[in-house]
Amino acid sequence: MLNQLIVLQVVIPLIAAPLCIILSNAKLVRAFVIFVCTASFSISAYLLYFVSTSTTKTISYALGGWAAPFGIEYRMDIMSALIGLIVSFIALIVILYGKRSILQEIPEKKITLFYTAFLLCLTGLLGITATGDAFNVFVFLEISSLASYALISLGKSRACLLAAFRYLIMGTVGATFILIGIGLLYAHTGTLNIYDLGEKVAKLHDIRTIYVAYAFIVIGLAIKVALFPFHLWLPKAYSESPTVVSAFLAGTATKVAIYALIRFTTAIFGIKFSFTTLQLDVILLVLSIITILYGSLVAIFQTDIKRLMAYSSIAQIGYMTLGLSLISVLGLQASLAHIFNHAIIKTSLFLLIGCLVLRMSSSKLSDLQGLGKAMPFTSAGIVIGGFSLIGIPLTAGFVSKWYLVLAALEQNQWWIVAVILFASLLAVVYVWKIIEVLYFKPAKETNVAVKEAPLSMLIPVMFLVFLNIYFGIETSLNAGITKAAAMQIIGS
Amino acid sequence: MKHHIILRIVSKILIPIIMLFALYVQFHGDFGPGGGFQAGVIFASALILHVLVFGLENTQKVIKSTTLQIFAALGVLIFAGVGVVTMLLGGEFLNYNYLAKSAVSGQHLGILIIELGVGITVASVILLIFYHFAGLKADD
Numbered sequence: 001m002l003n004q005l006i007v008l009q010v011v012i013p014l015i016a017a018p019l020c021i022i023l024s025n026a027k028l029v030r031a032f033v034i035f036v037c038t039a040s041f042s043i044s045a046y047l048l049y050f051v052s053t054s055t056t057k058t059i060s061y062a063l064g065g066w067a068a069p070f071g072i073e074y075r076m077d078i079m080s081a082l083i084g085l086i087v088s089f090i091a092l093i094v095i096l097y098g099k100r101s102i103l104q105e106i107p108e109k110k111i112t113l114f115y116t117a118f119l120l121c122l123t124g125l126l127g128i129t130a131t132g133d134a135f136n137v138f139v140f141l142e143i144s145s146l147a148s149y150a151l152i153s154l155g156k157s158r159a160c161l162l163a164a165f166r167y168l169i170m171g172t173v174g175a176t177f178i179l180i181g182i183g184l185l186y187a188h189t190g191t192l193n194i195y196d197l198g199e200k201v202a203k204l205h206d207i208r209t210i211y212v213a214y215a216f217i218v219i220g221l222a223i224k225v226a227l228f229p230f231h232l233w234l235p236k237a238y239s240e241s242p243t244v245v246s247a248f249l250a251g252t253a254t255k256v257a258i259y260a261l262i263r264f265t266t267a268i269f270g271i272k273f274s275f276t277t278l279q280l281d282v283i284l285l286v287l288s289i290i291t292i293l294y295g296s297l298v299a300i301f302q303t304d305i306k307r308l309m310a311y312s313s314i315a316q317i318g319y320m321t322l323g324l325s326l327i328s329v330l331g332l333q334a335s336l337a338h339i340f341n342h343a344i345i346k347t348s349l350f351l352l353i354g355c356l357v358l359r360m361s362s363s364k365l366s367d368l369q370g371l372g373k374a375m376p377f378t379s380a381g382i383v384i385g386g387f388s389l390i391g392i393p394l395t396a397g398f399v400s401k402w403y404l405v406l407a408a409l410e411q412n413q414w415w416i417v418a419v420i421l422f423a424s425l426l427a428v429v430y431v432w433k434i435i436e437v438l439y440f441k442p443a444k445e446t447n448v449a450v451k452e453a454p455l456s457m458l459i460p461v462m463f464l465v466f467l468n469i470y471f472g473i474e475t476s477l478n479a480g481i482t483k484a485a486a487m488q489i490i491g492s
Numbered sequence: 493m494k495h496h497i498i499l500r501i502v503s504k505i506l507i508p509i510i511m512l513f514a515l516y517v518q519f520h521g522d523f524g525p526g527g528g529f530q531a532g533v534i535f536a537s538a539l540i541l542h543v544l545v546f547g548l549e550n551t552q553k554v555i556k557s558t559t560l561q562i563f564a565a566l567g568v569l570i571f572a573g574v575g576v577v578t579m580l581l582g583g584e585f586l587n588y589n590y591l592a593k594s595a596v597s598g599q600h601l602g603i604l605i606i607e608l609g610v611g612i613t614v615a616s617v618i619l620l621i622f623y624h625f626a627g628l629k630a631d632d
Contacts, residue, residue, distance in 0.1 A: 007585040015572045018565030065587035 002050065006061045006074045009043040009084065010127045012036055017119040026111045030099065033115045037092040040126065044088040048081040052481055057488055060132070068132075069196040075132030078485040079336065083259045084129040086343045090251040091122045093347065097460040098244040101354045105242040106154050114154050118248070121147035125256045134182045134268065135192045137260060138175065141224070144256070145171045148249055152241040163236035170223055170233040177220030184213035185268070197268045210269075214278060217264055224257035227321060228291040231314050238310035239363070243354030246306065250313050251347035255339045258320050262332070265324075266489050275327045284325035289419055291318030296426035300433065305353055306363045308430055309346065312389065315423065316342045322416070323404055330407035332486035333479070338400035340478045341388070341471060345397055348464035349385040352378050355453035355461065365433070370443025374450040377458055379438045381465040386431035388468045391424050396471040399478055496545075503545040510538035518611050522600065528607035532614025539615075540622050548626050557623050560616040567613025571606045578602070 016036040020029045051057060061074040076084070095118070106114050124144025128137055149171065153164035186192055188209045189200040204210055223230040234254075238246045265274040275281045295315025302308035316338070323335030355378040356371065357363050372379040388395035391402075401420060408416035452458070471478050518531035543551045575586040583590035588602025 004579055011585060018568040021561055021565040063585055065584045065589060
């Protein structure tokens with residue numbers, strides 16, 4: 001029974017998605033989707049609890065009753081259970097928050113379709129974390145990507161269509177690269193199971209097919225991750241889409257791609273092959289640092305708060321891959337902790353921005369002047385989220401940056417610490433820019449009578465803001481579990 | 493196309509045959525070449541021929557795009573529903589062995605039902621896409 005939960009976590013949203021179309025009444029669909037998201041969140045929470053306390057630390061499930069190397073195996077270890085928990089938690093919060101925001105930002109006729117696409121996206125993201133089969137990863141990656149192209153294009157402005165189309169082109173190129181890589185691996189080894197592939201690839205030396213497969217898969221995933229210089233799809237996709245969509249994607253989509261990158265490089269190709277023979281660590285290190293600095297610098301010059309957050313997301317992705325590039329238990333732990341913390345930080349920020357957009361119908365910084373008085377809770381939430389983004393102590397963002405600094409110091413890479421500190425200063429600049437607009441600019445006449453966002457939106461998002469502080473103090477989940485996950489992957 | 497009498501008569505004869513062939517490909521898929529995807533495409537092509545000859549309005553009288561949406565969802569539900577049924581019967585997701593008394597007939601039954609789901613979804617989605625493009629006006 002317990003094993004069924006792995007697949008149920010993926011199957012429940014998958015079955016619920018077509019049911020939404022058949023139900024078709026928007027209110028009914030919404031209640032149903034909340035129920036579904038709660039169910040998959042409870043399942044993934046239980047799975048994480050079970051996996052991290054069990055003796056083997058993994059659960060395996062043979063889909064369709066076909067045993068592992070031949071059939072599709074679903075396999076969860078601590079890392080995948082953790083990512084699954086993040087995805088289903090963010091989905092639940094976003095849906096709870098979304099009622100008013102969806103009504104305002106998505107055309108009425110398309111609301112049912114929005115919920116359908118949302119559940120399909122959730123299916124895909126949870127599927128990537130649950131599966132232990134390389135081809136299945138590709139299939140779920142496509143399910144989640146196709147659903148997210150549709151989600152992005154649901155906005156009311158025409159610009160979102162262009163944003164979705166750009167993302168479609170880049171995402172398809174990325175997915176095709178991954179597929180070519182998996183195809184090459186399959187051609188050479190005759191297996192698709194990730195762990196079986198790992199054993200077979202480890203025995204091969206100096207085979208060009210494997211090198212080429214590696215290059216295709218890493219570049220394909222780098223596009224999905226939005227690592228510099230493959231990040232161009234991200235800012236428009238996040239800033240033009242409806243707020244709930246940008247909050248959900250910013251919290252989950254790129255994280256799951258990083259998960260896939262970690263899984264492919266460590267489990268299939270092996271740490272030795274990936275990081276010693278082919279020196280991905282050097283490439284990732286350089287690209288991560290460029291990503292961090294570039295994202296932070298460009299964020300400073302944005303005049304639209306959603307675009308600012310999108311560029312800041314790019315910078316934060318750099319921190320996650322930076323942790324991976326250090327290829328130590330501490331580094332990977334920092335990476336996973338930052339995936340966890342950033343999901344909370346960026347989702348709460350995007351949702352709070354959604355509150356501003358609901359009242360002002362604009363996300364331009366110049367239209368938001370002096371809202372600190374009119375919308376006190378939303379503005380205070382943005383300040384706390386911003387502090388967490390910078391990494392001020394007692395916020396969640398501090399925890400992951402702390403571990404990242406520790407990981408860099410462990411290898412005596414002082415200059416990385418300097419880069420992290422410098423990038424944090426850049427973060428101070430762009431967060432201060434928002435605080436200045438909200439609190440220190442005189443309010444426009446139109447902004448004085450604005451009311452605070454409705455409680456139905458404030459309660460879920462304030463819970464996230466609270467978690468920002470909670471996980472900065474109580475770190476058993478974002479530091480404890482991630483350490484166990486990192487030790488399981490690196491194996492020491 | 494009112495004056496194209498030959499086209500209209502020939503299409504009228506051909507459309508049922510194409511549909512029958514689609515059903516053959518659908519249900520013979522486990523013995524010969526074919527299956528849900530191919531059958532769905534062939535079935536949709538019969539209706540697309542109907543659109544080309546008799547016009548979009550007339551075909552939409554036969555089957556509306558809202559109905560097609562529901563059919564598209566239904567197909568996915570059939571596929572995933574089989575998986576859930578096998579789970580309820582005590583097996584893994586999509587383990588067809590549990591569907592019937594013997595494993596062989598269970599596998600047989602399972603693949604037939606899920607391919608039917610695939611067929612329904614593919615036919616409806618292809619027709620939906622065609623409806624959409626056929627319905628586009630120049631100013632849209």
